[in-house]
Amino acid sequence: MSETTRTTTDAPSGVGVGGPQDVVEVGPGATGPQDAGGLDARRVSWSVDGRLILDGVDCTAPTGAVSGLLGPNGSGKSTLLRVLAGVRAPSAGAAGDAAQVRFEGTDLLALPRRRRARVLALVEQDASTDLPLSVLDAVLLGRIPHRALLAGDSARDREVATAALARAGMAAFADREVATLSGGERQRVHLARALAQEPALLLLDEPTNHLDIAAQLDTMRVLRDLAHDGVTVLAALHDLNLAAQTCDHVVVLADGRVVAAGDVRDVLVPDVLDPVYGVRSDVLVHPRTGRPVLTFAPQD
Numbered sequence: 001m002s003e004t005t006r007t008t009t010d011a012p013s014g015v016g017v018g019g020p021q022d023v024v025e026v027g028p029g030a031t032g033p034q035d036a037g038g039l040d041a042r043r044v045s046w047s048v049d050g051r052l053i054l055d056g057v058d059c060t061a062p063t064g065a066v067s068g069l070l071g072p073n074g075s076g077k078s079t080l081l082r083v084l085a086g087v088r089a090p091s092a093g094a095a096g097d098a099a100q101v102r103f104e105g106t107d108l109l110a111l112p113r114r115r116r117a118r119v120l121a122l123v124e125q126d127a128s129t130d131l132p133l134s135v136l137d138a139v140l141l142g143r144i145p146h147r148a149l150l151a152g153d154s155a156r157d158r159e160v161a162t163a164a165l166a167r168a169g170m171a172a173f174a175d176r177e178v179a180t181l182s183g184g185e186r187q188r189v190h191l192a193r194a195l196a197q198e199p200a201l202l203l204l205d206e207p208t209n210h211l212d213i214a215a216q217l218d219t220m221r222v223l224r225d226l227a228h229d230g231v232t233v234l235a236a237l238h239d240l241n242l243a244a245q246t247c248d249h250v251v252v253l254a255d256g257r258v259v260a261a262g263d264v265r266d267v268l269v270p271d272v273l274d275p276v277y278g279v280r281s282d283v284l285v286h287p288r289t290g291r292p293v294l295t296f297a298p299q300d
């Protein structure tokens, strides 16, 4: 067990951190067990080679909000997103409890793949495409769950894909081969493909990691706009300031467990962040937005 984990799990409850049994749900962004709206995942575990990577994770993402999934490298963010998306089946938890993943009251794990793909889209971390596809054709892949088996693209499919490309700032690249794009351009094409899927639940794994600062802000604005239109967004993010600026709700993972969840102003505080990341943080208040602005120093 790492130093960070011990610090985290040994910290007294009531300071925003705790083990899986005493996760602190804090602030107005927190959702309680009675909430049926949005994404509501319970007791999600996943293990490989006898190692428990996710240990009974409870994770909510309110409807029409941008939620951030935070946590250090290896804490389980990508694994959790894959389980939520149905790409990986959950394992039985330590107590033998079955995982439950509900979205707007529907059991996502029980949905057939094609129907699930009409509800949710996942943008994977560093997704790559080896297929010799044009950008527009790559984005049109997002329309497959919406059309009859073996049917070609309809005029509406092309319309939706073109609008998705424009929304992701990639309209000018429609005819380019995906393989010739830069990392940041490719990342935005993957976002466009997910937008073309018209999901009610959008899961993104570090959607800004290859982007310049303006493109990061553009992507986060797209996520905010989607949330405004009623889409439930859950994005794994490393940039805590980007999360502080953009997210309504955050969930913090450490060593495969949720250690805090709730409103950014309540969760992005030194009592939570310092033991999880092993740093010393200071929180300022943005003069215009009133949102937290974080600075970090080594812990020594």
Ligand SMILES: Nc1ncnc2c1ncn2[C@@H]1O[C@H](COP(=O)(O)OP(=O)(O)OP(=O)(O)O)[C@@H](O)[C@H]1O
Binding pocket: 048, 053, 071, 072, 073, 074, 075, 076, 077, 078, 079, 080, 125
């Ligand atoms: N197929 C696998 N086989 C073995 N270990 C795995 C496998 N998939 C994930 N892991 C391990 O599970 C842990 C969590 O991985 P995951 O990719 O979910 O972390 P993460 O929080 O997304 O990290 P990062 O911020 O670096 O992307 C890591 O220690 C990883 O090495």
Ligand SMILES: [Mg+2]
Binding pocket: 077, 078, 079, 125, 205
């Ligand atoms: Mg990851």
